[in-house]
Amino acid sequence: MTTTPAITITGLTKSYGDTAVLRGVDLSVPAGSIVALLGSNGAGKTTTVRILSTLLKADGGACSVNGHDVATAPAEVRASISLTGQFAAVDEILTGRENLVLIAELRRLSDPRGIADDLLARFGLTDAAARRVATYSGGMRRRLDIAMSLIGHPPVLFLDEPTSGLDPQSRLEVWDTARQLAGQGTTVLLTTQYLDEAENLADRIAILHEGRIIADGTLAELRQLLPPATVEYVEKKPTLEDVFLAIVGHDHPVRKGAES
Ligand SMILES: Nc1ncnc2c1ncn2[C@@H]1O[C@H](COP(=O)(O)OP(=O)(O)OP(=O)(O)O)[C@@H](O)[C@H]1O
Numbered sequence: 356m357t358t359t360p361a362i363t364i365t366g367l368t369k370s371y372g373d374t375a376v377l378r379g380v381d382l383s384v385p386a387g388s389i390v391a392l393l394g395s396n397g398a399g400k401t402t403t404v405r406i407l408s409t410l411l412k413a414d415g416g417a418c419s420v421n422g423h424d425v426a427t428a429p430a431e432v433r434a435s436i437s438l439t440g441q442f443a444a445v446d447e448i449l450t451g452r453e454n455l456v457l458i459a460e461l462r463r464l465s466d467p468r469g470i471a472d473d474l475l476a477r478f479g480l481t482d483a484a485a486r487r488v489a490t491y492s493g494g495m496r497r498r499l500d501i502a503m504s505l506i507g508h509p510p511v512l513f514l515d516e517p518t519s520g521l522d523p524q525s526r527l528e529v530w531d532t533a534r535q536l537a538g539q540g541t542t543v544l545l546t547t548q549y550l551d552e553a554e555n556l557a558d559r560i561a562i563l564h565e566g567r568i569i570a571d572g573t574l575a576e577l578r579q580l581l582p583p584a585t586v587e588y589v590e591k592k593p594t595l596e597d598v599f600l601a602i603v604g605h606d607h608p609v610r611k612g613a614e615s
């Protein structure tokens with residue numbers, strides 16, 4: 356892994372009306388790494404991803420993706436990225452295969468059908484390929500959505516809660532895919548509510564809270580933020596959840612979501 360940042364965010368601010376959601380976010384994502392952005396509901400994760408993918412304008416600060424400034428070179432940024440949004444963006448009228456072929460054609464790749472068939476097989480959708488997406492389960496839509504985002508091998512991938520609603524097996528498939536892509540040099544910024552997902556998948560973890568990144572590091576570094584226990588008879592490392600709840604505050608509703 357190189358240490359060149361593929362994504363840099365400096366002093367990013369964004370308000371909706373009077374509500375300041377991002378109040379000076381600073382984050383750097385090394386190329387070829389997987390970084391998980393954690394935060395409670397409403398913390399501003401999707402807002403950050405939408406700004407980085409040029410769907411939303413920032414109020415202040417600067418972001419660059421794959422060396423391109425998001426504000427001044429949006430077309431270059433869009434050519435470098437792929438986004439799997441929090442809510443699947445597949446076309447329900449089309450079949451799974453047609454959705455994939457359409458994206459491959461839009462990206463002007465050769466052999467759109469071959470690309471579609473490869474991805475259908477990889478995501479366990481071959482049997483459902485000829486069915487309209489309207490008949491797919493939530494997990495199948497999500498898998499198709501992620502498959503669509505991989506077409507054309509974009510160097511930077513944004514995954515906004517990529518495994519919400521997936522069964523454990525599909526979750527593992529998505530994790531494997533993300534790891535494989537990072538191994539080949541793709542940079543992955545993912546948001547998640549599942550702390551075990553961040554713990555298992557991410558090289559670095561950043562916690563967004565009250566508009567700022569309040570912690571950023573490897574899991575081992577984040578663990579060191581907790582004071583060592585004074586009396587401890589059983590050797591047990593703090594989980595990422597322990598670290599998260601200690602930093603964010605124990606009464607936060609994220610605790611409920613994390614135990615699902
Ligand atoms: N278009 C909008 N207009 C007004 N407020 C908005 C808009 N989009 C988001 N917000 C508010 O901004 C805050 C951050 O929202 P955002 O979707 O970025 O959070 P999130 O961290 O992705 O949350 P979740 O975990 O629920 O997906 C929330 O308070 C939300 O209500």
Ligand SMILES: [Mg+2]
Pocket residue numbers: 400401402441515
């Ligand atoms: Mg969100």
